[in-house]
Amino acid sequence: MIPPHRLDIDAPWLFEALASPxxxxxxxxxxxxxxxxxxxxxxxxxxxxxxxxxxxxxxxxxxxxxxxxxxxxxxxxxxxxxxxxxxxxxxxxxxxxxxxxxxxxxxxxxxxxxxxxxxxxxxxxxxxxxxxxxxxxxxxxxxxxxxxxxxxxxxxxxxxxxxxxxxxxxxxxxxxxxxxxxxxxxxxxxxxxxxxxxxGWPLQPAGAYFRRLLRMCAIAAGQIPPVYGALSAGLRGAGVSLGAVMRAMSRGLPDRADASYLDCLQLAPCAPLLNFLTRRLQRFDPERLLHRAAAAESVLSRFPASMRVGTGLEAPSWWLAPLLVPAPGQLRKRLLNEGFDVSDASNVCAIGEVPRARAMIEHLVFLPVAPEYPPRVLERLADCVQGAIAETSAPGAAPC
The missing domain is CATH 3.40.640.10 (Type I PLP-dependent aspartate aminotransferase-like (Major domain))
Structure with missing residues (x-):
C-alpha cells in the first residue's frame, strides 16, 4: 500500500536527530x-x-x-x-x-x-x-x-x-x-x-521536541509501503483511516491544555530543534527536490488542463500533487483497493464566500507521489486514477 504522503527525511537523519546534544x-x-x-x-x-x-x-x-x-x-x-x-x-x-x-x-x-x-x-x-x-x-x-x-x-x-x-x-x-x-x-x-x-516567550521544552521526534520516527516507519498496507488493513476493519491517524500525529501545535490558543503558539524554539534545522539546511539535497518535481509531473501530465491545479505557479516543486476529480470520495475508495491511499483536501480550507476556491476544495485530491517510487509505480498510479475517473464518470456510477 502506497501511503498518501512521505516524510522528507530518512532513517540516518532521524537517528542523527535523536542522538544530537x-x-x-x-x-x-x-x-x-x-x-x-x-x-x-x-x-x-x-x-x-x-x-x-x-x-x-x-x-x-x-x-x-x-x-x-x-x-x-x-x-x-x-x-x-x-x-x-x-x-x-x-x-x-x-x-x-x-x-x-x-x-x-x-x-x-x-x-x-x-x-x-x-x-x-x-x-x-x-x-x-x-x-x-x-x-x-x-x-x-x-x-x-x-x-x-x-x-x-x-x-x-x-x-x-x-x-x-x-x-x-x-x-x-x-x-x-x-x-x-x-x-x-x-x-x-x-x-x-x-x-x-x-x-520574552517561554522556551519550547526539549522533552516535548524529543517526543515529537519519536512520533516522527513512528510515522516514518509506518509509511514504509508493506508496513503501511498491513496497518491500514487492520485499522480499516475498525473503520479507522490510517492516513487520518498519521495526519493527526503530525500536527505541530504544542500540547498545553491549560493555555489559550495564542499561548500555545508563543514558545521560542529549543536548541536541539535549531541545531538540527541548521544541519538540515547545510546538507540540503537539491537533487531530491528535482526528482520530486519530476515524479509528480510524470503523473500530473497525464491529465488534461481542466483537472490540473496550479499550472501557472512559478517553479513548482510539487510538495503535494493536486488533481481535480469529479467524485473524490469514490476515487479514494477505488484507489485504496488498488493499493494507493489518496488524500483529500482536509488539511486546507477555503475561507469565506469564495466560490472558485470552494469548488476546488470540493473536488481536490492529492496523489501519493514521492521520489522514492520507481516509474512503474507512478505509471500504474496514473493508470488507476484514469480508470477510476472513467468509472465514476460513467452513467449510473455510484456518487461520492
Whole structure:
C-alpha cells in the first residue's frame, strides 16, 4: 500500500536527530542558524510558521478591527491567528491555474483599514507577487508571503520585495526538522520588535521536541509501503483511516491544555530543534527536490488542463500533487483497493464566500507521489486514477 504522503527525511537523519546534544544554548543555536540562512541579518528563527505569524501580528501592533487580506486557500489556523489578534480577515478568491487573486478583486478589497496582504504559496509552487506588490506598495500595505509549502533550498529567502516571508520545517514539510520556521523581515525596526517579544516567550521544552521526534520516527516507519498496507488493513476493519491517524500525529501545535490558543503558539524554539534545522539546511539535497518535481509531473501530465491545479505557479516543486476529480470520495475508495491511499483536501480550507476556491476544495485530491517510487509505480498510479475517473464518470456510477 502506497501511503498518501512521505516524510522528507530518512532513517540516518532521524537517528542523527535523536542522538544530537540536548544541552546546547538556544540563543547561540538561533544565532548560528540565522547567520547561515540570512547572512544579511534580516532573518529570525521561530517554533513554527503559526508562531512566526502570531509574533509578526503582535509586533506590528495594528488596531483592533484593522484588516488583513488573505488569499482564499490556506490552513484554518492562519485566519484564527488574525482574529485572535482582534483583526479582521478579508478573503479574496483565487484562480485554479495561478492560485493568485484576480487583480480587480484584490484592488476592491484594499480598503482604508487594510494593513497587510497574506499570500499563501501552495503545493510547492509560488504565486507571482509582482501584481500584488504593485497594488499594495502605493497604499503602504504590507505584503506577507506564507511560503510554508514552497521551500526550495537553503538560499531560498522569498521574494526580494515581500515585506515578510515565512518558511516552515514542520513534520510534513520539505527538509523537515520536525518543527521550526524561518522568517525574513525587510523592516529592521519590525524585526527588532519581533526579536524582543520572542525573547520574552517561554522556551519550547526539549522533552516535548524529543517526543515529537519519536512520533516522527513512528510515522516514518509506518509509511514504509508493506508496513503501511498491513496497518491500514487492520485499522480499516475498525473503520479507522490510517492516513487520518498519521495526519493527526503530525500536527505541530504544542500540547498545553491549560493555555489559550495564542499561548500555545508563543514558545521560542529549543536548541536541539535549531541545531538540527541548521544541519538540515547545510546538507540540503537539491537533487531530491528535482526528482520530486519530476515524479509528480510524470503523473500530473497525464491529465488534461481542466483537472490540473496550479499550472501557472512559478517553479513548482510539487510538495503535494493536486488533481481535480469529479467524485473524490469514490476515487479514494477505488484507489485504496488498488493499493494507493489518496488524500483529500482536509488539511486546507477555503475561507469565506469564495466560490472558485470552494469548488476546488470540493473536488481536490492529492496523489501519493514521492521520489522514492520507481516509474512503474507512478505509471500504474496514473493508470488507476484514469480508470477510476472513467468509472465514476460513467452513467449510473455510484456518487461520492
Amino acid at each position: 540536548w544541552g546546547a544554548d538556544p540563543a547561540e543555536a538561533a544565532r548560528r542558524l540565522e547567520e547561515f540562512w540570512a547572512p544579511a541579518g534580516d532573518g529570525i528563527a521561530c517554533l513554527s510558521v503559526r508562531s512566526a505569524f502570531a509574533l509578526l501580528l503582535q509586533a506590528a501592533g495594528w488596531a483592533a478591527g484593522d484588516e488583513v487580506v488573505c488569499t482564499a486557500i490556506n490552513i484554518p489556523d492562519m485566519r484564527r491567528i488574525i482574529t485572535e489578534h482582534r483583526l479582521t480577515a478579508t478573503v479574496v478568491d483565487v484562480a485554479e491555474d495561478t492560485l493568485a487573486p484576480e487583480p480587480g478583486a484584490l484592488e476592491r478589497a484594499l480598503g482604508p483599514r487594510v494593513r497587510a496582504v497574506l499570500v499563501a504559496h501552495l503545493f510547492g509552487g509560488r504565486v507571482k507577487l509582482e501584481p500584488i506588490l504593485a497594488l499594495a506598495r502605493p497604499r503602504g500595505i504590507m505584503v506577507i508571503e506564507d511560503a510554508a509549502q514552497a521551500f526550495r533550498g537553503p538560499r531560498e529567502r522569498g521574494h526580494p520585495e515581500a515585506d515578510v516571508s515565512l518558511f516552515s520545517f514542520g513534520m510534513l514539510k520539505t527538509a523537515t526538522a520536525c518543527g521550526g520556521a524561518l522568517t525574513r523581515v525587510r523592516n529592521p525596526a519590525l524585526l527588532t520588535r519581533m526579536r524582543q517579544i520572542q525573547a
